[in-house]
Amino acid sequence: MATATMSYQTSGVAPVGLTPQEQKDMERFGKFLSQKMVQVIVQSRLGEKVCTPCKAHPSPSDWFNLGIEDIPEVGIETRKALKGQLLTIGSPPLCVEISLKTVEGDSLILENWCLSVNETSEPFNRVSYAVYSRMSLLLKSIISVSRITPAYKLSGRQGADSFVLCYRVFCGEPHGLGASTKNCTIGQVDTPIGLYSVVLSYRTQLALSPKDGAMLVKSDHFDQHFIGDQYSPRLCRAAHHKGDRGGESSSGSEPVASDESQDACRLFVNSPPGNKVAEYQNLLQQNRYSFDDGPKFGAFADPSSARRNLSAEFVLPELPLPTFMKIKSLKDVKKENEQRPLVTGGSALVPPKDIDVTENANQTNISTGPVSTSDEFVMVESLKTPFAEGDSSHDVGAFFRECQSAPVSLQSFNRSSGIATHEIGSQLEQFEKDLEGYDDLVQSLCIDSDESGK
Amino acid sequence: MNARTQVFEMALEGRQVEEAVSSLFHTLLFHRTLGKFHYKQEGNYCVGTVGYEDADCDFVDLTYVRCSSGDIKKIVHKEATAFSECLRSQERETQGQARSGHISLTFYQIKKARWPFPSESIPWEVWNLRMEIMTLASEIERQLYREKVGELLAEKILYIAESMNRPSYVPKMPNQPELDLIFDTSFADIQPYLFKISYGTSPPSTSMGTTVRRLLKDTLSI
Numbered sequence: 001m002a003t004a005t006m007s008y009q010t011s012g013v014a015p016v017g018l019t020p021q022e023q024k025d026m027e028r029f030g031k032f033l034s035q036k037m038v039q040v041i042v043q044s045r046l047g048e049k050v051c052t053p054c055k056a057h058p059s060p061s062d063w064f065n066l067g068i069e070d071i072p073e074v075g076i077e078t079r080k081a082l083k084g085q086l087l088t089i090g091s092p093p094l095c096v097e098i099s100l101k102t103v104e105g106d107s108l109i110l111e112n113w114c115l116s117v118n119e120t121s122e123p124f125n126r127v128s129y130a131v132y133s134r135m136s137l138l139l140k141s142i143i144s145v146s147r148i149t150p151a152y153k154l155s156g157r158q159g160a161d162s163f164v165l166c167y168r169v170f171c172g173e174p175h176g177l178g179a180s181t182k183n184c185t186i187g188q189v190d191t192p193i194g195l196y197s198v199v200l201s202y203r204t205q206l207a208l209s210p211k212d213g214a215m216l217v218k219s220d221h222f223d224q225h226f227i228g229d230q231y232s233p234r235l236c237r238a239a240h241h242k243g244d245r246g247g248e249s250s251s252g253s254e255p256v257a258s259d260e261s262q263d264a265c266r267l268f269v270n271s272p273p274g275n276k277v278a279e280y281q282n283l284l285q286q287n288r289y290s291f292d293d294g295p296k297f298g299a300f301a302d303p304s305s306a307r308r309n310l311s312a313e314f315v316l317p318e319l320p321l322p323t324f325m326k327i328k329s330l331k332d333v334k335k336e337n338e339q340r341p342l343v344t345g346g347s348a349l350v351p352p353k354d355i356d357v358t359e360n361a362n363q364t365n366i367s368t369g370p371v372s373t374s375d376e377f378v379m380v381e382s383l384k385t386p387f388a389e390g391d392s393s394h395d396v397g398a399f400f401r402e403c404q405s406a407p408v409s410l411q412s413f414n415r416s417s418g419i420a421t422h423e424i425g426s427q428l429e430q431f432e433k434d435l436e437g438y439d440d441l442v443q444s445l446c447i448d449s450d451e452s453g454k
Numbered sequence: 455m456n457a458r459t460q461v462f463e464m465a466l467e468g469r470q471v472e473e474a475v476s477s478l479f480h481t482l483l484f485h486r487t488l489g490k491f492h493y494k495q496e497g498n499y500c501v502g503t504v505g506y507e508d509a510d511c512d513f514v515d516l517t518y519v520r521c522s523s524g525d526i527k528k529i530v531h532k533e534a535t536a537f538s539e540c541l542r543s544q545e546r547e548t549q550g551q552a553r554s555g556h557i558s559l560t561f562y563q564i565k566k567a568r569w570p571f572p573s574e575s576i577p578w579e580v581w582n583l584r585m586e587i588m589t590l591a592s593e594i595e596r597q598l599y600r601e602k603v604g605e606l607l608a609e610k611i612l613y614i615a616e617s618m619n620r621p622s623y624v625p626k627m628p629n630q631p632e633l634d635l636i637f638d639t640s641f642a643d644i645q646p647y648l649f650k651i652s653y654g655t656s657p658p659s660t661s662m663g664t665t666v667r668r669l670l671k672d673t674l675s676i
Contacts, residue, residue: 051507054523054643056490058503065489067505067522129627133488134619140485141615143506147517148608184612187619 018192025128026193027086032063033135033189033196034087034094034115037142038078038169039068041096041113044146045165047155064136066143074169081169087117089194097168097175098151100206103161110151110165111202112174113142117194131191138187142198145186149202180205457560457577458622462610465586467596468542470603473511475534475583479559479651480509480520481611482581483530485618486561487521487646488637493630504644515604518611523644533557533651541587544655554586557653563625564635564648575648578623 018026043050052067061070078094087094093116099109146152151165158164182204189196466474489502505522520527537557544553562577590596625636625647637645 049508049510051522052505054489054505054521055503056492056643058489058501062503065501065503067503137485138619140506141619144481144484144519144611145615147508147519148611152517153515184616186615189619190621 022128022192026131026191029128029131029135029191030086030117030193030196033139034082035070035075035078036063036066036068036139037113037115037198038094038096039070039074040139040143041098041146042074042167043068043071044143044152045098045155045167047158047165064132064139066136066139068139077169081171083171087115087194087196089117089119091117092171092173093199094171095169095174097170099166099168100151100154100163101166102163107166108206109175109177109203110154110206111149111200112177114174114199114201116197116199118197120190120192120195131189134189135196138189138196138198141186145184145200149200150204150206151202154206174201177201177203178205457580459580459582460617461582461584463584463586464603464606465588466603467513467590467599468538468587470513470600471538471541471585471587472531472534473514473516474585474603474607475537475557476509476520476530477511477514477516477518477607478581478583478610478614479530479534480527481518481614482559483526483646483649484519484521485614486579486649487526487644490641490643490645491633491637491639497629499630502643502645511604513600514607515601516607518607521644523641525641526644526646530651533653537653540653540655541585544587553655554584555653555655556582556584557651558582559649559651561647561649566635578625 052069055062055067058065062068081094085091093114095115096113097109098111098113099107101107154163155165180203181201183199183201186198186200188198462478464474484504484506487504489504491499491501493499506519507522508517509520510517520530534557537555541553541555544555559581560577561579562575565574565576567573590599628636633639636647638648639645
């Protein structure tokens with residue numbers, strides 16, 4: 001069983017008949033149900049396929065006998081939203097809000113997942129294992145249902161140039177989702193410390209239409225003083241900043257904005273942490289996108305790999321294409337030169353994989369799989385690629401100009417034209433003299449064909 | 455004992471049958487599977503971890519969750535494919551005429567009887583899928599129906615989740631000697647409740663045909 005420890009304040013109200021150990025167990029179950037619920041919901045919106053292995057022997061973090069791999073950032077957000085408190089009867093529900101944000105700055109709340117605790121009907125249900133397995137079952141249901149809502153389908157399509165999905169964890173009443181909403185109670189678990197219920201509300205109409213009212217406002221629509229809606233993600237940020245300045249703390253009834261990174265632009269857990277999140281938020285606020293801003297990352301996209309790829313391979317230099325090719329070829333030559341000391345030195349710091357050693361005319365080359373330089377890139381190595389040179393004498397236009405007229409180096413141009421005319425005239429005279437011979441030949445051929453026809 | 459019985463009725467294209475059956479049965483089995491029990495001594499055991507994975511359907515607009523155990527995937531795939539083949543071959547034999555069949559997932563427990571009587575299987579939960587094969591004329595219809603079936607299965611999965619979380623009879627946790635009477639202990643990494651899958655075919659009933667026609671009419675009149 002999991003042994004993770006966190007300092008949570010207890011509700012302080014011990015249900016009648018529970019021993020301190022039972023009370024502690026129930027609270028731990030409730031605490032980890034909250035944690036794992038947020039984890040599975042957020043992970044299902046990453047736009048990636050989840051696959052966790054079955055394990056015969058559980059690891060300490062495997063609560064509820066389920067292979068849920070925790071994302072630390074999500075855990076931190078959940079704890080911040082709960083503020084170290086446990087969900088108790090009558091306390092505001094723990095909500096996970098999934099919203100969509102377009103690159104234009106429009107946003108739309110797609111769904112709310114709420115975990116609430118109500119009065120229990122079975123205060124004497126003291127069998128810990130039964131509660132534990134019921135919570136496990138509830139988590140399985142959350143995992144299954146999280147794949148069938150429209151937000152799941154959208155999560156796979158998000159991208160930096162279209163929209164991103166964001167999440168927010170808070171304690172409080174969830175936002176309304178408009179008219180086209182479906183509500184369902186996924187499940188309830190009765191425990192001695194309360195009836196845990198998970199309710200899902202999701203939007204069935206995803207079209208961004210004017211009927212959706214508030215969700216279509218531009219990010220700069222409201223004046224600063226009008227940011228009075230305490231439930232607006234932007235408001236959370238504004239209120240938080242205000243609190244920072246004035247030393248105020250938010251009241252318990254309002255949604256808890258745990259830190260700056262859980263703003264309206266709450267990026268998902270694998271978004272770039274720290275200043276990259278802030279960069280993205282600023283861009284959203286400015287509602288301005290240009291190629292100068294660099295690549296934008298979806299909330300669920302893996303930013304590290306994306307940025308690495310983009311910066312290294314896909315950023316085009318501001319150079320004409322021929323020069324670009326030249327640079328590349330020179331780079332390969334440089335790479336080749338860099339590899340040589342590896343051979344002559346007789347040892348390498350890191351032995352390359354799949355080393356292929358060939359000896360040729362007292363020269364040894366080492367090629368390391370895909371970064372092999374010589375054989376596979378003949379075109380690059382030659383450095384004589386047509387039209388690849390940067391100067392004007394090697395461009396395509398010069399080539400065509402050269403080919404438009406016959407080359408002056410032909411031998412026939414060196415002969416005088418009078419000689420050629422004389423030769424042709426004498427040849428014609430000779431043909432005329434032989435004309436009778438040609439006629440005889442044709443007649444004989446005709447006779448032969450007539451005879452063979454008979 | 456009266457087993458809880460749930461019935462789902464669906465009209466599908468032949469190629470959708472296997473995925474529809476798999477999505478529902480895997481969802482059910484995911485809920486009805488526990489981690490593998492490892493007994494240290496009588497009354498003291500540790501429970502393994504159930505892993506899960508997303509599975510995308512090719513012919514239905516749906517992603518569902520299943521246990522990541524290879525053995526259970528094989529069993530469901532084998533039965534669902536056999537049922538699908540059975541329906542489709544019947545469809546071919548009858549030259550496209552609609553045919554229907556049913557496939558059931560039954561959870562049961564074993565009750566030992568006194569010698570010389572054999573032990574008895576007592577079902578406690580039965581999930582029945584009645585399916586009818588239908589033929590669509592055009593690719594546009596197929597695309598529309600692909601989404602429609604996805605929505606239909608999503609509703610069923612939600613129903614399953616809600617149903618699983620209602621207080622209802624589930625065999626109580628046995629002692630070690632009786633573990634095999636409640637759970638299928640043949641899996642190396644997971645421990646589902648004892649279950650069996652059975653299927654059969656039957657000619658379409660009038661009511662089913664009428665339902666399908668109405669469903670199709672509603673779907674394609676959009």
